[in-house]
Amino acid sequence: xxxxxxxxxxxxxxxxxxxxxxxxxxxxxxxxxxxxxxxxxxxxxxxxxxxxxxxxxxxxxxxxxxxxxxxxxxxxxxxxxxxxxxxxxxxxxxxxxxxxxxxxxxxxxxxxxxxxxxxxxxxxxxxxxxxxxxxxxxxxxxxxxxxxxxxxxxxxxxxxxxxxxxxxxxxxxxxxxxxxxxxxxxxxxxxxxxxxxxxxxxxxxxxxxxxxxxxxxxxxxxxxxxxxxxxxxxxxxxxxxxxxxxxxxxxxxxxxxxxxxxxxxxxxxxxxxxxxxxxxxxxxxxxxxxxxxxxxxxxxxxxxxxxxxxxxxxxxxxxxxxxxxxxxxxxxxxxxxxx
Ligand code: 5GP
Ligand code: MN
Numbered sequence: 001x002x003x004x005x006x007x008x009x010x011x012x013x014x015x016x017x018x019x020x021x022x023x024x025x026x027x028x029x030x031x032x033x034x035x036x037x038x039x040x041x042x043x044x045x046x047x048x049x050x051x052x053x054x055x056x057x058x059x060x061x062x063x064x065x066x067x068x069x070x071x072x073x074x075x076x077x078x079x080x081x082x083x084x085x086x087x088x089x090x091x092x093x094x095x096x097x098x099x100x101x102x103x104x105x106x107x108x109x110x111x112x113x114x115x116x117x118x119x120x121x122x123x124x125x126x127x128x129x130x131x132x133x134x135x136x137x138x139x140x141x142x143x144x145x146x147x148x149x150x151x152x153x154x155x156x157x158x159x160x161x162x163x164x165x166x167x168x169x170x171x172x173x174x175x176x177x178x179x180x181x182x183x184x185x186x187x188x189x190x191x192x193x194x195x196x197x198x199x200x201x202x203x204x205x206x207x208x209x210x211x212x213x214x215x216x217x218x219x220x221x222x223x224x225x226x227x228x229x230x231x232x233x234x235x236x237x238x239x240x241x242x243x244x245x246x247x248x249x250x251x252x253x254x255x256x257x258x259x260x261x262x263x264x265x266x267x268x269x270x271x272x273x274x275x276x277x278x279x280x281x282x283x284x285x286x287x288x289x290x291x292x293x294x295x296x297x298x299x300x301x302x303x304x305x306x307x308x309x310x311x312x313x314x315x316x317x318x319x320x321x322x323x324x325x326x327x328x329x330x331x332x333x334x335x336x337x338x339x
Pocket of ligand 2: 093139
């Protein structure tokens with residue numbers, strides 16, 4: 001494995017390059033891809049951003065959005081061919097190939113040189129070049145570092161800077177999580193100097209909700225929230241019928257789990273969503289309780305210490321019962337006062 005700086009001479013000639021975010025891409029995953037795309041297309045490369053699946057409408061303002069290929073939406077053969085014949089594949093905001101569903105096998109099989117830029121714990125060793133830092137607030141922060149390492153910070157346009165800003169803003173919970181270092185603020189200051197208007201990005205991401213999304217939020221908080229004081233835990237679930245009733249779209253449930261965590265005294269919050277063929281879940285914690293370990297031990301998942309997720313293929317009711325049955329084993333940890 002080589003440090004990413006060794007890539008510089010490799011990118012000096014025209015290359016065929018794929019850039020891939022994790023499944024259900026969020027602002028960090030997609031913003032990182034499109035910022036990198038904005039840099040790479042300034043060279044004489046052939047570049048395609050390939051998302052495993054659809055992403056929310058509130059990310060579609062990002063420059064380059066119209067050129068993103070969505071694997072699950074068809075044109076699969078074209079995408080497969082591109083990956084087979086690519087020179088480089090950049091994997092952004094994930095570090096295990098199971099996070100990109102079926103694309104994982106194609107990436108593993110491709111002869112392309114793989115480049116990993118990520119901040120998630122639990123990295124697999126599949127990339128020839130890495131820029132990997134679990135202390136980074138966001139992959140987008142690493143994309144900004146990457147431009148410096150390539151000696152290419154002068155290629156940073158306002159459009160690219162907006163994508164990076166969006167990634168850092170969302171992954172730090174609008175600059176409130178413990179990952180919000182002084183370096184994050186310095187990076188943000190640089191992005192503002194390049195021309196980003198913070199108020200505009202906050203509005204584009206957070207204040208473009210559909211009426212259905214807000215109604216579903218109200219319904220879930222009222223009808224689908226359970227607080228288990230004994231375990232300082234609160235969880236919510238959303239059934240398939242609930243999703244249909246509110247015509248839920250990708251992204252409509254993002255951030256919901258934080259409402260459960262915001263209840264006073266709550267240390268562990270969970271959100272379970274029935275996605276017909278599987279149940280996906282989000283976990284959040286405050287303090288020392290590691291939801292990353294919790295998700296990987298019981299829910300085929302992983303993530304960060306205080307934000308993780310997973311996936312199971314048993315019915316929603318059984319997943320919820322299983323979750324409740326685990327809590328007594330963690331009672332002591334969940335009762336400890338905050339650090
Ligand atoms: P979210 O709850 O926002 O979907 O995910 C929070 C975090 O959990 C993500 O940033 C990611 O690190 C992690 N995560 C979510 N789903 C999975 C999963 O299925 N597998 C793994 N390894 N991590 C996940
Ligand atoms: Mn991220």
